[in-house]
Amino acid sequence: xxxxxxxxxxxxxxxxxxxxxxxxxxxxxxxxxxxxxxxxxxxxxxxxxxxxxxxxxxxxxxxxxxxxxxxxxxxxxxxxxxxxxxxxxxxxxxxxxxxxxxxxxxxxxxxxxxxxxxxxxxxxxxxxxxxxxxxxxxxxxxxxxxxxxxxxxxxxxxxxxxxxxxxxxxxxxxxxxxxxxxxxxxxxxxxxxxxxxxxxxxxxxxxxxxxxxxxxxxxxxxxxxxxxxxxxxxxxxxxxxxxxxxxxxxxxxxxxxxxxxxxxxxxxxxxxxxxxxxxxxxxxxxxxxxxxxxxxxxxxxxxxxxxxxxxxxxxxxxxxxx
Numbered sequence: 001x002x003x004x005x006x007x008x009x010x011x012x013x014x015x016x017x018x019x020x021x022x023x024x025x026x027x028x029x030x031x032x033x034x035x036x037x038x039x040x041x042x043x044x045x046x047x048x049x050x051x052x053x054x055x056x057x058x059x060x061x062x063x064x065x066x067x068x069x070x071x072x073x074x075x076x077x078x079x080x081x082x083x084x085x086x087x088x089x090x091x092x093x094x095x096x097x098x099x100x101x102x103x104x105x106x107x108x109x110x111x112x113x114x115x116x117x118x119x120x121x122x123x124x125x126x127x128x129x130x131x132x133x134x135x136x137x138x139x140x141x142x143x144x145x146x147x148x149x150x151x152x153x154x155x156x157x158x159x160x161x162x163x164x165x166x167x168x169x170x171x172x173x174x175x176x177x178x179x180x181x182x183x184x185x186x187x188x189x190x191x192x193x194x195x196x197x198x199x200x201x202x203x204x205x206x207x208x209x210x211x212x213x214x215x216x217x218x219x220x221x222x223x224x225x226x227x228x229x230x231x232x233x234x235x236x237x238x239x240x241x242x243x244x245x246x247x248x249x250x251x252x253x254x255x256x257x258x259x260x261x262x263x264x265x266x267x268x269x270x271x272x273x274x275x276x277x278x279x280x281x282x283x284x285x286x287x288x289x290x291x292x293x294x295x296x297x298x299x300x301x302x303x304x305x306x307x308x309x310x311x312x313x314x315x316x317x318x319x320x321x322x
Contacts, residue, residue: 003126011029014116030085074177134155138216278322287306288305
């Protein structure tokens with residue numbers, strides 16, 4: 001009897017102690033799309049036996065981990081100071097969660113303790129795959145005409161596979177996102193952009209017509225098997241991205257001078273129009289690189305690669321949900 005990919009349920013909860021399985025229920029379900037699992041990514045060891053005749057010999061299954069990939073939609077929880085359910089994923093990707101007076105903010109960290117890893121269960125039509133010590137990285141899409149999304153890649157310790165009935169996932173806490181459009185998304189801001197902690201507002205700078213924003217966390221996530229310890233580590237991040245902007249001739253000249261002078265500037269963008277349904281991106285120090293010109297419906301857009309850089313440390317990116 002066939003089993004169907006659509007009959008997939010993913011549960012995830014933060015671990016209080018790394019690698020110690022958290023209790024999961026249907027309330028811990030994550031609303032995803034484009035989900036895949038590699039249930040055993042193993043480093044197989046060849047025996048390469050010599051036996052007086054041709055032919056292969058078996059390989060021994062060595063160190064191994066599980067890899068899970070999926071996409072989550074970026075939308076608020078519906079209440080400005082209530083963390084979205086996908087916030088727990090960010091905490092397992094090297095971010096801290098701070099609930100403020102008007103917003104929930106996610107900022108990067110460089111040290112990892114409690115609540116920096118996940119227990120995850122991936123149910124594939126009757127087969128439960130358990131992962132512990134899960135950490136990951138992401139790519140973010142805020143492109144015009146598309147839904148805002150995080151494309152996630154997670155590695156976890158092998159917890160085994162069990163034949164069970166799929167749980168019923170509770171997805172009521174997830175809100176449908178707004179498509180990135182001129183109506184739903186504020187103009188991209190570059191220059192003297194500021195973030196106000198009391199309100200969660202991102203403002204200032206110069207507004208530019210754009211195709212939105214693409215970012216990659218660039219997290220280095222590795223499985224490290226040791227005798228006496230096995231873990232998934234988040235060891236580095238290099239946040240990069242890309243911009244496509246409609247510039248005047250004078251602006252193109254100014255941007256080119258900035259590129260050649262390694263001039264750093266701030267960036268911000270806010271998506272969403274209602275309280276509880278707004279997601280903002282703030283980067284206080286970006287470098288623009290590799291300018292090119294894109295032909296978009298015969299309109300010239302200026303494209304740049306960007307690097308998000310820390311100012312005082314662990315502050316190169318702020319994700320604001322309000």
